[in-house]
Amino acid sequence: MNTLRNLRRNRQTLIGVLFAFAPSLACAQNPAAVAELETFVRAEQARQGIPGIAIAVVSEDSVVWQKGFGVASAEGGASAAAIGPETLFQIGSLTKAFTATAILKAASEGRFDLDRPMGKYVADLNPCIAAVTTEQLLRHSAGLKDEPDEYGPHDEGALLAYAKTWGTDYCLLPPGTVYSYSNSGFALAGLALQQALGKPYAELVKELVFEPVGMSRATFSPTLAMSYPFSLGHRKQPDKPVTVVRPVADDARLWPAGEIWTSASEVARLVIAFLNDGKVGGAQALPAGLFAQISKARAEVPAIEEQYGYGLALGRYRGLARVGHGGTMPGFSVQLQMIPERHLGVIVLTNLETSQIDPLVAHAFDAFLPTEDVGKPQAPIAEGKPAQVALPPDADRYLGSYTNPRRWTLEVTKNDRQLVLKMFGREFPLEMIDENRFLLHFPGREKPELLIVGPRGKDGAGYVQFYVWAFARVKG
Numbered sequence: 001m002n003t004l005r006n007l008r009r010n011r012q013t014l015i016g017v018l019f020a021f022a023p024s025l026a027c028a029q030n031p032a033a034v035a036e037l038e039t040f041v042r043a044e045q046a047r048q049g050i051p052g053i054a055i056a057v058v059s060e061d062s063v064v065w066q067k068g069f070g071v072a073s074a075e076g077g078a079s080a081a082a083i084g085p086e087t088l089f090q091i092g093s094l095t096k097a098f099t100a101t102a103i104l105k106a107a108s109e110g111r112f113d114l115d116r117p118m119g120k121y122v123a124d125l126n127p128c129i130a131a132v133t134t135e136q137l138l139r140h141s142a143g144l145k146d147e148p149d150e151y152g153p154h155d156e157g158a159l160l161a162y163a164k165t166w167g168t169d170y171c172l173l174p175p176g177t178v179y180s181y182s183n184s185g186f187a188l189a190g191l192a193l194q195q196a197l198g199k200p201y202a203e204l205v206k207e208l209v210f211e212p213v214g215m216s217r218a219t220f221s222p223t224l225a226m227s228y229p230f231s232l233g234h235r236k237q238p239d240k241p242v243t244v245v246r247p248v249a250d251d252a253r254l255w256p257a258g259e260i261w262t263s264a265s266e267v268a269r270l271v272i273a274f275l276n277d278g279k280v281g282g283a284q285a286l287p288a289g290l291f292a293q294i295s296k297a298r299a300e301v302p303a304i305e306e307q308y309g310y311g312l313a314l315g316r317y318r319g320l321a322r323v324g325h326g327g328t329m330p331g332f333s334v335q336l337q338m339i340p341e342r343h344l345g346v347i348v349l350t351n352l353e354t355s356q357i358d359p360l361v362a363h364a365f366d367a368f369l370p371t372e373d374v375g376k377p378q379a380p381i382a383e384g385k386p387a388q389v390a391l392p393p394d395a396d397r398y399l400g401s402y403t404n405p406r407r408w409t410l411e412v413t414k415n416d417r418q419l420v421l422k423m424f425g426r427e428f429p430l431e432m433i434d435e436n437r438f439l440l441h442f443p444g445r446e447k448p449e450l451l452i453v454g455p456r457g458k459d460g461a462g463y464v465q466f467y468v469w470a471f472a473r474v475k476g
Contacts, residue, residue, distance in 0.1 A: 002254070012121055012452045013393060016264045019415075020185065025221075025244060026240075027257065030367070030368075031199040031393050032067060032103060033140050033366075033367040033368070034367055034455060036105075036363075036367065036418045037363050037364060037367040038067065039358060040359075040360075040427070041055065041067075041069055041363070042069060042362045044356075044359060044360060045069055045070055046176060046356060047429070048238050048242075048302075048352065048354075048356060048357050049242055050070065050072050050350050050351070050352040050380065051070050051072075051073070051074040051122050051234050051242055051351050051352060052069065052071050052072055052083035052087070052182070052350065052351045053068070053069040053070055053072035053083065053348065053350050053351075053360070054066075054067075054069075054083050054084065054085055054087055054089065054263065054264040054347075054348075054349045054350075055067055055069075055136075055264060055269040055301065055346070055347065055348050055349075055360070055364060056085055056093065056264040056265055056267065056346075056347045057067075057271055057344075057345070057346055057347075057364055057368055058268050058271045058275065058338075058343075058344065058345040058347075059343060059344055059345075060275070060276075060343045061272055061275070061276050061279070061280075061281075061282075061367060062272070063265065063268045064349060064368070064457070065368075066085040066264060066265055066268070067331075068082060068083035068084035068085055068087060068264075069083075070083050070353065070458045072229070072230065072231040072232060073085060073088060073231070073244060073407055074234055074242045074243075074244065075231045075242070075244055076359075080145050081229060082230060083223045083351075084229065085263060085264045085265040085347075086217075086228075086229060086263050086265050086266075087229050087230075087231050087262075087263055087264075087304060088217060088225045088229065088231065088234065088261045088262060088263050088296060088351040089230075089231050089248065089261065089262070089263065089332055089350075089351060090222075090225075090248075090260070090261050090329045090331070091258075091260050091262060091327045091329075091332070091334045092258040092259075092326075092327025092328045092329040092332060092333075092334060092385055093183075093257065093258045093266070093326065093327040093328065094258075094260070094267075094326065094327035094334055094335075094336055095255075095257060095258045095260045095269075095323050095327065096186050096256075096257060096258070096325060096368030097311045097312055097325050098101055098205055098209050098260060098270070098311075099186055099189060099190050099193075099205070099256040099311060099338070100138050100189075100294050100309075100311025100312070101208070101270075101290065101311070102190075102204055102205045102208040103134060103138065103190075103193050103207050103310075104176055104287075104290050104293055104294055104310065105208045105209070105259075105286060105287055105290060105369070106193060106196070106197060106204075106208060107180060107339075108287040108289075108290065109287075111196065111197060112134075112192075112193060112197070113134075114133065114134045114135040114138070115133050115135055116133065116134070117130060117131055117132065117133055118130050118131070118132050118133070118134070118188060118192055119131065121191075121192040121195045121196050122160070122163060122188075122191055122192060122195050125163065125166070126166055126167055126168060126171075127172070128168055128170075128171035128384070129144070129163070129170060129171060129188070129359065132144070132175045132185075132188075132207070134189050134192050134193075134218040135175060136175050136185075137182075137185040137186065137188055137189040137192075138148025138189055138298075138310040138311060139179070139205070139212075139298035139308055139309065139310060140179050140180060140181050140182055140185060140299060140308055140468075141175070141176055141177070141179055141180075141298075141299050141300040142174035142175050142176075142182065142185050142188075143171060143172050143174055143175045143176070143177055143178075143180065143387040143470075144170050144171065144172060144180075144182045144185045144188070144207070144258060145169070145170055145171075145172045145182065145184060145404055145405055145406055145407075146182045146183055146404055146406055146407055146469060147183055147184050147254075148406065148407075149183075149253065149254055150181060150249040150251055150254075150258075150329060150330055151247070151250070151251055152253050152254070153251070153252055153253065154221075154250055154252055155252055155390040156200045156201070156202060156252050157252075158251075158252045158253045158254075159187065159190065159191050159192070159194065159201055159252055159253055159255065159256075160191060160195070162187075162253040163187070163188055163191050166184075166359065170184060171195060172257065172404060172464060172470065173462075173470060173472050177303075177454075177462075177463070177470075178454060178465065178470050179245075179301050179308060179465070179468075179470070180404070180465070180469050180470035181276075181298060181469055182467075183254055183257035183258065184254075184257075185256040186252060186254075186256050186258075186311075186335065187254045187255070187256050187257050188257065189256060190426060191195040191256070193256075195331070201253060201255060201256055202220040202221075203256065205260075206219075207218075207328050209237065209270070211284075212273075212280075212285040212286060213269045213272075213273050213280050213285045213286065214266075214280060214285070215261065215262060215267075216266075217263065217266060217267055217271055217283065218260060218261065218262035218263075219261050219262075220252075220255050220260060220261070221261075222248045222250050222261065222463060224261075225239070225261035225468075228263065231332075231351040231353060232244050232245070232248075232331065233245040233248070233249075233329065233331015233332045233351055233352075234331050234351050234352045234353065235330070235331060235353050235354070235471075236352060236353075236354060239316065241428060242330070244401040245331035245353070246332045248331075249329050249330045249331070258327060258329065259329075260295050260301060263349070264347045264348075264349050267336060267347045267349075268345070268347055271336065271338060271345035272345075273285050273286045273291075274291045274295075274323075274338060274340075274345070275285075275291075275338060275340060275343050275344075275345060276343075277289070277291065278290055278291070286439055293310065293341075294309050294310040294311060295309050295312050295314070295323045295340070296309050296310075297314050298310060298365070299311060301468060302437075302450070302451045302452045302465060303449070303452050303465045303466055303467055303468070304467065304468065305450070305452070309323070310323065312324065312325055313325050313326075314443055316375055317337075317339060317362075318363060318369070318376040319373075319376045319379070320339050320355060320373065321339065321341055321468065322337055322339055323337070323338045323340060324336045324337035326357065326379055328353060329417065330353060330355075331352070331353050332349070332350065332351055332352075332353060333350050333352060333353055333354065333355035333357055334347075334348065334349045334357070335347070335348045335358075335360075335361050337361050337365070339365065339369070342370075342373070343370060344365065344368055344369065346361050346364040346365060348360045348361055349365070360391070361465040373463065375446050376451040381453070383414070387433075388430070388431065388432045388433075389417065389431055390417070390418065390432070390433055391416070391417060391418050391419065391420050392419070392435070395414050395419060396414075396435075398412050398414075398453060399412050399413060399420055400412060400473055400474065401473070402464045402471035402472060402473050402474065403471055403472060403474050404429065404469045404470065404471045404472070407471075408423070408424070409468055409474070410422070410423050410464060410466065410471050412430075412464070413427075418430060418431070418432075419438070420430070421440060421451065428440050428441065428442065429441070430451060432450075435453070436452060436453050436454075436464065437450060437451070437452055437453070438450070438451040438452075439451075440466075445474050451464055451465070452464060452465035452466075454470070
């Protein structure tokens with residue numbers, strides 16, 4: 001996953017924002033817009049070579065449109081099972097929204113305390129890990145490193161056993177210092193819930209979220225998922241046909257971070273609960289006010305100029321607040337996005353790891369938004385004053401190596417003209433916006449990326465932020 005292509009693809013995991021309720025629209029009233037959406041989805045499916053896509057659209061308290069496209073396996077030929085709204089996909093990091101929901105529901109019932117240190121819930125943790133809180137973990141501000149493991153033990157006991165092996169190397173920065181996306185952190189949050197309530201994490205998510213909202217087939221178990229209509233995951237190399245990913249990803253050590261199997265129609269039931277203050281079919285499935293809690297901005301993600309709540313990412317679409325999360329697993333790419341002000345949600349599940357989902361979400365939104373919203377342009381990213389190429393006078397304070405060990409290591413160097421970032425075996429000139437922000441240009445990219453430099457002491461910068469991760473300075 002350590003490639004520029006994957007950085008851009010994963011950016012779709014961080015879109016969404018603050019929520020508000022307002023009278024909404026009867027949005028399934030434009031057959032021409034829906035027909036155009038179907039045409040666009042089929043065209044994108046062909047262009048990208050995606051074997052299968054499932055989409056569901058929620059408006060108010062109902063699913064107003066859902067459809068499957070393509071097949072569950074590219075190897076099935078004419079006999080391949082067709083994708084439908086009920087087909088199960090592995091949803092990757094969208095799982096984080098379910099973990100946060102389960103924890104917030106338990107907290108609302110007085111059975112869990114978000115501000116209690118981990119060591120009070122889980123015994124025998126490394127002291128630096130025992131000091132962080134679930135609240136910090138849910139907003140990715142606990143200072144833990146990230147790890148993308150997707151293959152490991154299926155034994156549910158692995159969640160507890162694994163966390164007890166973590167050493168001080170997991171503590172990248174002091175808790176509360178800065179936002180840094182961490183699958184490890186969400187695994188720890190799920191473990192805290194498990195230990196506090198005395199039941200396995202997967203059982204608790206079923207009890208607290210799946211069953212109340214009516215997700216009867218959602219599961220963390222691949223072998224259970226395979227007993228229902230399900231999709232295989234696929235990969236595609238340039239100029240080569242898609243191939244099925246084998247084996248199916250499964251790692252019980254990180255289930256709370258990204259391992260749920262579910263369908264577009266089932267995720268739509270969670271969206272209905274979110275958009276209707278916890279109600280599904282008129283019944284109170286989740287606590288009132290829960291969505292307001294998890295969709296509130298809790299952390300700044302300055303490198304992409306967005307925000308994060310508890311398991312939900314925050315941004316804007318055509319000037320409207322947007323809340324959601326994406327997910328990627330071996331063979332799968334998915335998105336859930338909502339515009340609460342319009343009581344509108346879109347779920348897109350695909351069985352191709354490198355799917356470009358943002359255009360599909362955008363077209364689905366535009367097919368069901370009011371005409372006056374669709375006419376609003378997207379606001380460009382504000383870059384502040386023009387960047388300067390010149391070498392800053394205190395350039396040496398920026399120099400050094402910065403690491404998030406299970407991701408990669410960056411190195412800031414300089415030449416006689418400017419600062420330079422070394423990454424992936426290449427060098428990228430840095431253009432200075434101000435003392436904490438730099439523009440990073442990638443060949444063939446229309447827009448530059450931001451590199452954020454953390455507070456600088458006498459020994460130099462303490463960390464840098466690139467995309468959704470913080471990289472701590474390597475002491476040498």
